[in-house]
Structure formats: C-alpha cells, structure tokens
Amino acid sequence: MDKPDVAPARKIGSLLLVWRFATVYKGHLAAAILALIVAAAATLAIPSGFKLVIDRGFSAGTGDIGRYFQYLLLIVAVLAAATALRFYFVSWLGERVVADVRTATQRNLLALAPRFFEENRPSEIASRLTADTSIIEQVVGTTVSVALRNIVVGIGGIIYLLTLAPKLTAMLLLGIPFAILPIVFMGRRVRILSRSTQDRIATVGTIVAETLGAMKIVQAFGQEKREGDRFATAVEDAFEVSRRRIRLRAIMTAIVILVIFGSIVLIMWQGALDVAAGRISSGTIAAFVFTGGLVAGAFGALTEVYGDLLRGAGAAGRIAELLSEVPEIRAPANPVPLPTPSQGRLAFDRVSFRYPTRPEVKALDDFTLAIRPGEMVALVGPSGAGKSTIFQLAQRFYDPGEGTVSIDGVALPATDPAMIRDRIAMVPQETVIFAASARDNLRYGHWDADDAALWSAAETANAAEFLRALPDGLDTYLGEGGARLSGGQRQRLAIARAVLRDAPLLLLDEATSALDAESERHVQQALERLMANRTTLVIAHRLATIRMADRIVVMDGGRIVEQGTHSELIGGGGLYARLARLQFDDAA
Ligand SMILES: Nc1ncnc2c1ncn2[C@@H]1O[C@H](COP(=O)(O)OP(=O)(O)OP(=O)(O)O)[C@@H](O)[C@H]1O
Structure with missing residues (x-):
C-alpha cells in the first residue's frame, strides 16, 4: 500500500x-x-x-x-x-x-x-x-x-x-x-x-x-x-x-x-x-x-x-x-440467480489454484470433484494437502486460476457472492466467538431468529444444557474470544450457529483438538444431526465422521490421490490406509 x-x-x-x-x-x-x-x-x-x-x-x-x-x-x-x-x-x-x-x-x-x-x-x-x-x-x-x-x-x-x-x-x-x-x-x-x-x-x-x-x-x-x-x-x-x-x-x-x-x-x-x-x-x-x-x-x-x-x-x-480499494471479488453486472429451491450440488471442475501471496505453491492442482445433493464427502489428507483451500474456493473467497467451481450448476463468478454464501453454512475448525452475548453469537448467521428458534438449534447442537446453565442464559456475555466456554462448548455453539443458518450446503472443518470422551460424544451427535439432509463436505479428523461418509476423498499436494469408502480404502493399502493407521490406531 x-x-x-x-x-x-x-x-x-x-x-x-x-x-x-x-x-x-x-x-x-x-x-x-x-x-x-x-x-x-x-x-x-x-x-x-x-x-x-x-x-x-x-x-x-x-x-x-x-x-x-x-x-x-x-x-x-x-x-x-x-x-x-x-x-x-x-x-x-x-x-x-x-x-x-x-x-x-x-x-x-x-x-x-x-x-x-x-x-x-x-x-x-x-x-x-x-x-x-x-x-x-x-x-x-x-x-x-x-x-x-x-x-x-x-x-x-x-x-x-x-x-x-x-x-x-x-x-x-x-x-x-x-x-x-x-x-x-x-x-x-x-x-x-x-x-x-x-x-x-x-x-x-x-x-x-x-x-x-x-x-x-x-x-x-x-x-x-x-x-x-x-x-x-x-x-x-x-x-x-x-x-x-x-x-x-x-x-x-x-x-x-x-x-x-x-x-x-x-x-x-x-x-x-x-x-x-x-x-x-x-x-x-x-x-x-x-x-x-x-x-x-x-x-x-x-x-x-x-x-x-x-x-x-x-x-x-x-x-x-x-x-x-475495489473488491476483487464482487457480483457481475447481471448476476445469474442460483436455482430455488436449492439442489445442494457442489462441483469442482479441473480447478487449479495458487494463493496470491504464495504463487510458487499449487494449493490445488487439476482438482475435480462433484458432490451430489445430500451426499456427505469426507476430505482427508496430510497437512497442506489443500483441504481448507477447497472450502475457500467453494465460498468464493478466491477465484481459481483455472477450472470452475459451481453450485447447483451455476459457475460461482456468474452469480452474486452474497447468494453463494447464503447457501452455505460453515463450521470452522476454530470457532470464532465475538465479544457479545450468547444470543448474538448464536444468531450470527440468522439475525432475525427468535428465542424459540435459538433454543431449538441449541437442542440440536447439544448446546442447550450448558447455555441454560449460564448465569444470564442467552444474555450472558461470552467474553473476548469466548474465554468462558470450554473447547467442546465452543464447537457446539458453532454447530448451533450453523443449524440456525439452515443452508443446503454444509462445510465442516472438524476441530482437531482432543476432547474428552463425553464431550466428543456430544459433539459427534450434534454433527450428525446437523449433517442430516444436507450436502456436506467435511474436513474429517474423527474416525466416526469418516465412517459415516458416503465417500472419502484422499488428497495430497492439491490433488485427489484416492477415493472410496473407509473399507475400500483400507483394503487398497494406499495413503489413506497409512494415514488411518497413524491417526486412528488408538480410536479404532
Ligand atoms: N492464505 C494462504 N496464503 C498462502 N498460502 C496458503 C494460504 N492458505 C493455505 N496456503 C497454502 O496452500 C496449500 C494448501 O493449504 P490448505 O490450507 O488448503 O491445506 P490443508 O490440507 O487444509 O492443511 P491443514 O490440514 O494443515 O489445514 C499449503 O501449501 C498452504 O501452505
């Protein structure tokens, strides 16, 4: 500048x-x-x-x-x-x-x-x-x-x-x-x-x-x-x-x-x-x-x-x-509307992408993936494989150098970024908690939600119990960065937020931080309810999630190296089998 x-x-x-x-x-x-x-x-x-x-x-x-x-x-x-x-x-x-x-x-x-x-x-x-x-x-x-x-x-x-x-x-x-x-x-x-x-x-x-x-x-x-x-x-x-x-x-x-x-x-x-x-x-x-x-x-x-x-x-x-400063990513003059009701299709077609600040690395390399309506796809792969990058492109935070990303058959640059994001609920790995009340944190993606809707979302996300126990209920101030909540509680709050958003496409980046068994079970239950009836793309770290997936996509170096179900991939003896041995030996 x-x-x-x-x-x-x-x-x-x-x-x-x-x-x-x-x-x-x-x-x-x-x-x-x-x-x-x-x-x-x-x-x-x-x-x-x-x-x-x-x-x-x-x-x-x-x-x-x-x-x-x-x-x-x-x-x-x-x-x-x-x-x-x-x-x-x-x-x-x-x-x-x-x-x-x-x-x-x-x-x-x-x-x-x-x-x-x-x-x-x-x-x-x-x-x-x-x-x-x-x-x-x-x-x-x-x-x-x-x-x-x-x-x-x-x-x-x-x-x-x-x-x-x-x-x-x-x-x-x-x-x-x-x-x-x-x-x-x-x-x-x-x-x-x-x-x-x-x-x-x-x-x-x-x-x-x-x-x-x-x-x-x-x-x-x-x-x-x-x-x-x-x-x-x-x-x-x-x-x-x-x-x-x-x-x-x-x-x-x-x-x-x-x-x-x-x-x-x-x-x-x-x-x-x-x-x-x-x-x-x-x-x-x-x-x-x-x-x-x-x-x-x-x-x-x-x-x-x-x-x-x-x-x-x-x-x-x-x-x-x-x-x-003009936004690099903005709606075209005549944005194509996304079809209503949404079908929940997400597709990557021969996408290659480099981050503008790191042009020497191909974060995605000729990546093709079509996710069917209602399908649950788990992304796995070593660190730096390009999993989070898929999420960035799906939300059109960047435009790929080559290839197209589309939702319900509409290429993302043809439509309004606001419409794209409206179709997506995102649960990030690190939950962002704003220095505001529990209520405002919950309804961040759906500002007009009333208390009944908030509580129902909280129930779905297994968050109602701890929210009820807060000193001022939904009005409790959650402190800078949600310092008053435990890791598992923060995750469930993020899940409740996504439930309220009620979008057809769910992007879920599972938290890697270890939770105790009880908390883990709560979070897993909440996730399962959240994923029901939605097209879900999940960066998976939990074996339970991976087993539930309709398809597992194994990535390395910005490319897909294998895909299939858990048992197919374990049988294949490739990268997934190796990663699974390393990661899930204890859990399995
Ligand atoms: N904002 C960014 N700016 C520049 N380079 C980035 C950025 N985000 C990711 N990268 C690079 O792009 C490549 C793919 O990263 P990505 O975050 O998609 O991997 P990942 O599979 O999600 O890894 P992890 O499991 O560690 O989160 C990596 O080489 C990474 O260093």
Whole structure:
C-alpha cells in the first residue's frame, strides 16, 4: 500500500477527500465559513477602533471618548460571538467528517476479498481507521480553520495596511519573500519527516498488538527482554524522527518570526520619523503596528499549519486508498440467480489454484470433484494437502486460476457472492466467538431468529444444557474470544450457529483438538444431526465422521490421490490406509 513519495501539490490535493465529505453538510459548512470571515473581519476592526480612539477620542477630549470605546466593545462582542460560532461549526464538521470517513472506510473494507487482508496487515489498517482519521479530525477541526483565518487576516490586514500607509506597507511586503523562501525549502524536508514519523508509529502499534496478542508465547519462550528491547528500539526510532522534524519546524518558525518582526521594528522606526515630521497621525501608526503584528502572526501561524496540512493530507491520502480499494471479488453486472429451491450440488471442475501471496505453491492442482445433493464427502489428507483451500474456493473467497467451481450448476463468478454464501453454512475448525452475548453469537448467521428458534438449534447442537446453565442464559456475555466456554462448548455453539443458518450446503472443518470422551460424544451427535439432509463436505479428523461418509476423498499436494469408502480404502493399502493407521490406531 505504501506508494512512493508524491509531489506536495498532489499530497495537499488528497485533502479534497475531506472536502468531499464536508460538503455533504452544506449548512454547517456555510455557517463555519461565514463565522470565520466575520471573526477575521472583527479582528481587523480592532486596530481601526484604536486608531479612532487615539486620533479622535484623545484629541476631542474625554467627553467624546466613550463613543469610540463603545465601538471597540461592540467589535469585541462580535469577535467573541463569531469566534465561538466558528469553533462550534468547524469542530462539528471535523468530528462529523471523521465519523463518516470511518464508517465509509469500514463498509468498504467489509466488501474486500481475503487477499487484501493477506497483503495488508490488519493492525496497520486498524491504525489508519483510528490514527489517520484522528489526524484528519485535527486538520479539519483546527488546522484548516487556523489556515483560513490567518489567510483572511493576512490578506485583509495587508489591504488595510495599504490604505493606512502605502509606503510603510511596501517596506513590510518586501520582508515577506524572505519568510516564504525558508518555508518552501524546509517544508519539503518536514513533509518527508512527518511521513516517516507516521510509518514508525505504525510499526510501534504493530509491535504492541503483536506482543500483547501473544503474551503467553512471549513469556513461555522467555522473550520478554528481547520484545522489550525491540519495542524500545522502535519507540526510540520514532522519537528520533520526530525530534528531527520538531527541530526543523522550530528553526523554520524562528526564521519567519525574526524576519517579520524585524521588519516591523524597522518600519516602526520609519513610521516614528514620519509621525515626528507630521506626515501621518499617531493613531495611524498605532493601528499600523497593531495590524502589522496581526499580519505577522498570521503568516507565522501559516508556516506552522503548513506542516500539519501536509500531515493531514498524508493521512487523507492513505484513507483514500482504503476507500477506493475495489473488491476483487464482487457480483457481475447481471448476476445469474442460483436455482430455488436449492439442489445442494457442489462441483469442482479441473480447478487449479495458487494463493496470491504464495504463487510458487499449487494449493490445488487439476482438482475435480462433484458432490451430489445430500451426499456427505469426507476430505482427508496430510497437512497442506489443500483441504481448507477447497472450502475457500467453494465460498468464493478466491477465484481459481483455472477450472470452475459451481453450485447447483451455476459457475460461482456468474452469480452474486452474497447468494453463494447464503447457501452455505460453515463450521470452522476454530470457532470464532465475538465479544457479545450468547444470543448474538448464536444468531450470527440468522439475525432475525427468535428465542424459540435459538433454543431449538441449541437442542440440536447439544448446546442447550450448558447455555441454560449460564448465569444470564442467552444474555450472558461470552467474553473476548469466548474465554468462558470450554473447547467442546465452543464447537457446539458453532454447530448451533450453523443449524440456525439452515443452508443446503454444509462445510465442516472438524476441530482437531482432543476432547474428552463425553464431550466428543456430544459433539459427534450434534454433527450428525446437523449433517442430516444436507450436502456436506467435511474436513474429517474423527474416525466416526469418516465412517459415516458416503465417500472419502484422499488428497495430497492439491490433488485427489484416492477415493472410496473407509473399507475400500483400507483394503487398497494406499495413503489413506497409512494415514488411518497413524491417526486412528488408538480410536479404532
Ligand atoms: N492464505 C494462504 N496464503 C498462502 N498460502 C496458503 C494460504 N492458505 C493455505 N496456503 C497454502 O496452500 C496449500 C494448501 O493449504 P490448505 O490450507 O488448503 O491445506 P490443508 O490440507 O487444509 O492443511 P491443514 O490440514 O494443515 O489445514 C499449503 O501449501 C498452504 O501452505
């Protein structure tokens, strides 16, 4: 995902994304801009107020001075109200845009094929969704508003200065190029450093996530010190880059302020001479200095926001990449509907497939298998034989390089992936339990199921008894990863989930983890009930399951090496007979 450095103009252009999201809220945007302009105008009106106070108020005696102070107070009141409104609307927009960007990005991510998540680290994507969006929020809520305010104050200020004293203003303007040059030169360097900082912070995040997720392994292997050092190095690395960026920005700010305030002093000097000679009034010089200060401050602030804008643009650019990622696997323009009612046929015809991230290995090699409606086929074979890959392709998580996979006679790419998956219930080897209630975990594949349906599925899956024993029944929170359930209970929950899904095709990846005999019997019973009346493809590890199968398909190296029933294959004395001897000697 990391693109080579692009030109700054294009990078700032990435902020267009933010603009696109902000323009949805036209009313708020208009209010924010209006408040911004009024506040800037009020800021500039203050020096003109002082000019009046000094020139008219003082010279006309104390009687009249109140009027000008009232005028000043009015400006201050307008300034206060406009600033508050500006803050409200701009911050609102910032938060709103970030909320929308997060939702849109997550929605797009949900549609992407597994390949994307194999090629991009999930922790990095997560950090984009949180860290990068926070940067955008800061940019919209603070930086852009500071930038716009200072541009308005800067330009408006210069115009006002020109009306006050053109000659002095010309002198002031001569100083500005001196301030712009270092920004141009150093800005590029700052930009590279900020990108580098963000990359390093992402690395820090990845290490944290990785280590925290594997704390037991880290401790079991006694790697605490190594992990500690690795993390410290990454943190120091990030600090070092930040330090260089901060130093550069500090120097940049110093140069700009020095040049601007330096020219103001020189100009005041000249102005003092003009006042002494009676060429301009003392109110004018006071207003000029005040406004000059505002203008200088505005330009100073602009140099600071430039770096932030680039940082925000970088973040927006990365979010834009996530937003524009087109799902590799999606429905065609006119998807062919799968026949209803479903027949429950699944066929692989001369399928060859390599995983995109491992193109050197043929995970499936000229694989042909037709599963009849209602048939139960057991897949067996050594690790890496390609059994799970069959499941991946059946659900169209990947498209095969050659050959076709079809359900009920419809080639998968011709139809909508959602329709395909709707026909399939999957029981994975490792049950995924979400950090939610037992109820939500059960009905994950069938969200409108009522409690009666949930309990009936739980009965079928032999899960009702332990679910009933939970402290709050179906409302019991199952904890992160279902930590409160035993292995066998988790499996039965997964089975109940598949029962509720009630799909014609069942893909079952039997868990390999050993269960005690009682638990094993419960799970086996549940599986048998689940498989009844469905076309089932099972990656089998249990002898009981294998014996029940109508057909056993033995795989090795992505190919079918043998098929038949248990007794046929044992008699054949091939790979299956060998595997069975190794695996089932104890059980048989
Ligand atoms: N997501 C993936 N990315 C890259 N290569 C993969 C991926 N999944 C599997 N492979 C590779 O594809 C080949 C077939 O793997 P597969 O997972 O289908 O085997 P399996 O028979 O299910 O093995 P096991 O019983 O160990 O789960 C193996 O060489 C494996 O390393």
